[in-house]
Amino acid sequence: MSVAQIIAILGSIPLFSLRTFLPAFLTALLLSYPEYFPGMGDVAPLPEDAFLSKDWVLIVLGGLSILEIIGDKSTEIRNLIKGAETYLKPLSFLLINLSMIDEASAEILKEVQWAAIDPLWILLAIGALAVHWLARLRKNFIDFLEDIDEDDNLFIGKISSWVEDSLVLFGFFLLIWTGIVMVVLYAAAIGIILILKKRYHKKLEKQKVECTTCGERNLPFATQCSNCKQELSEIHKIGVLGQRKEALVKDRYEHRLDLLSHKRCPDCGNKLKSNKIQQQCEICGAAAFNSPGVQEYLKMQNKKFYKITGLSFLLGFIPVLGFVISAVLANIYLFSPYRRYISRSSSFFTKLFIKFITFLFFLFGIALGFLAAPAYILMRYYLWKKKFLAQVKN
Numbered sequence: 001m002s003v004a005q006i007i008a009i010l011g012s013i014p015l016f017s018l019r020t021f022l023p024a025f026l027t028a029l030l031l032s033y034p035e036y037f038p039g040m041g042d043v044a045p046l047p048e049d050a051f052l053s054k055d056w057v058l059i060v061l062g063g064l065s066i067l068e069i070i071g072d073k074s075t076e077i078r079n080l081i082k083g084a085e086t087y088l089k090p091l092s093f094l095l096i097n098l099s100m101i102d103e104a105s106a107e108i109l110k111e112v113q114w115a116a117i118d119p120l121w122i123l124l125a126i127g128a129l130a131v132h133w134l135a136r137l138r139k140n141f142i143d144f145l146e147d148i149d150e151d152d153n154l155f156i157g158k159i160s161s162w163v164e165d166s167l168v169l170f171g172f173f174l175l176i177w178t179g180i181v182m183v184v185l186y187a188a189a190i191g192i193i194l195i196l197k198k199r200y201h202k203k204l205e206k207q208k209v210e211c212t213t214c215g216e217r218n219l220p221f222a223t224q225c226s227n228c229k230q231e232l233s234e235i236h237k238i239g240v241l242g243q244r245k246e247a248l249v250k251d252r253y254e255h256r257l258d259l260l261s262h263k264r265c266p267d268c269g270n271k272l273k274s275n276k277i278q279q280q281c282e283i284c285g286a287a288a289f290n291s292p293g294v295q296e297y298l299k300m301q302n303k304k305f306y307k308i309t310g311l312s313f314l315l316g317f318i319p320v321l322g323f324v325i326s327a328v329l330a331n332i333y334l335f336s337p338y339r340r341y342i343s344r345s346s347s348f349f350t351k352l353f354i355k356f357i358t359f360l361f362f363l364f365g366i367a368l369g370f371l372a373a374p375a376y377i378l379m380r381y382y383l384w385k386k387k388f389l390a391q392v393k394n
C-alpha cells in the first residue's frame with residue numbers, strides 16, 4: 001500500500017459521502033482517459049480489459065451521475081432516496097476502490113496468508129464506515145435545511161445541492177492535483193461543521209423556557225407547558241424560518257394561528273408530524289385545529305391574501321423584481337400555510353403545468369407586473385385553498 005493509495009482512499013471519502021455516482025464516474029473517466037485531465041497526461045491509462053475502463057461502465061456511470069445531479073434538485077426525489085443513499089454511497093465507494101486495485105496488488109493479495117490481512121482492506125473498511133457516517137451527517141443537515149425552508153421557497157435546497165455538486169468536482173480535481181491538501185481541507189471542513197452543529201443544538205437548548213410549575217423545558221414559542229399544560233407567561237414570536245424572535249407575543253390567539261401556519265402545535269410549539277388536519281401533537285397530545293379551528297385559520301389566511309395581493313399590485317410597478325418579490329412573499333405567507341397540510345403527491349404534469357404558467361406570468365410581469373403579480377397570486381391562492389379545503393373534508 002503506497003502513500004498515494006492511502007491519500008486517494010482518504011480523499012474519496014468526503015466525495016462519496018456527498019454523491020453516489022458522480023465521484024465514481026469521475027474516477028472511471030480519469031483512469032480510462034487521463035490525457036483529458038490537465039496535468040495527468042503522463043499517467044498510464046488502465047488496461048482495456050479493466051472493469052472501470054469499459055465503455056458501458058463509463059456510459060452507465062455518466063448517465064447515473066446526470067440523473068443524480070438533476071434528481072437532487074427536486075425535493076421529492078431527494079426525499080425518496082434519502083434513506084437508501086446512506087448505504088448506497090459506502091457501497092459505491094467500496095466498489096470503485098476495489099476495482100481500482102491494480103493487477104499487481106491483486107497478485108500479491110493472492111499470496112498473502114489470510115492471517116496477515118493487508119492494511120489496505122482495513123483502510124477500505126474504515127473508509128466505507130466513514131462514508132456511511134458522513135452521508136448520515138449530510139442527511140441530517142438536509143433534514144435541518146428542509147425544516148427551515150420546507151417548500152424550497154428560498155431555494156435553500158437547490159442552492160445547497162449545487163454547492164454539493166461543485167464541491168465534488170472541486171474536491172476531485174484538488175485530490176488528483178494536490179491530494180494531501182484536499183484531505184486536510186476536507187477534514188478541517190468536517191471538523192468545523194461538527195462544531196457548528198454542537199453550537200446550534202446548545203443554542204436551541206438554551207432558548208428553551210423552564211415551566212415554573214413542573215420544571216419542564218419548553219420551546220420559546222410554546223403557549224402551554226408540554227408536560228403539565230400550565231399556561232406560559234413569556235412567549236416569543238416565531239420567525240419565517242421557524243426561529244425564535246426577540247419580540248414577545250401580545251395576542252396569544254393570533255400567535256396560536258401563527259404556530260399552526262408553521263405546522264406547529266398551538267400549545268407546545270413542536271412540529272406536527274402528519275399532513276392531516278385531524279391530528280394530535282406527538283409531544284403534548286393537543287389536537288391541532290381545535291382552538292383556533294379551521295374557519296379561523298382560513299379567515300387569517302384570507303386577510304393576509306388581501307394585504308399581499310394589494311402589495312403585489314404596488315410592487316408590480318418595479319419591472320421584473322416586483323413580480324419575483326411578490327411571488328416569494330405569496331409562497332411564504334399564503335401558499336405554504338396551506339401546502340404544509342397537503343401531501344406532496346401532485347403529479348408530475350400538474351407541476352410542469354404550474355411551472356409553465358408561472359413562467360408565462362413572469363414574462364407578462366416584466367412590463368405589466370402590477371397586473372401579472374396579483375393575477376398570479378389570485379390564481380395560485382385559490383388552487384391551494386381548494387386543495388386545503390379538500391383535505392379538511394377528508
Ligand SMILES: [Zn+2]
Pocket residue numbers: 211212213214215216225226227228229230
Ligand atoms: Zn409544566
Ligand SMILES: [Zn+2]
Pocket residue numbers: 226265266267268269270281282283284285286
Ligand atoms: Zn404539542
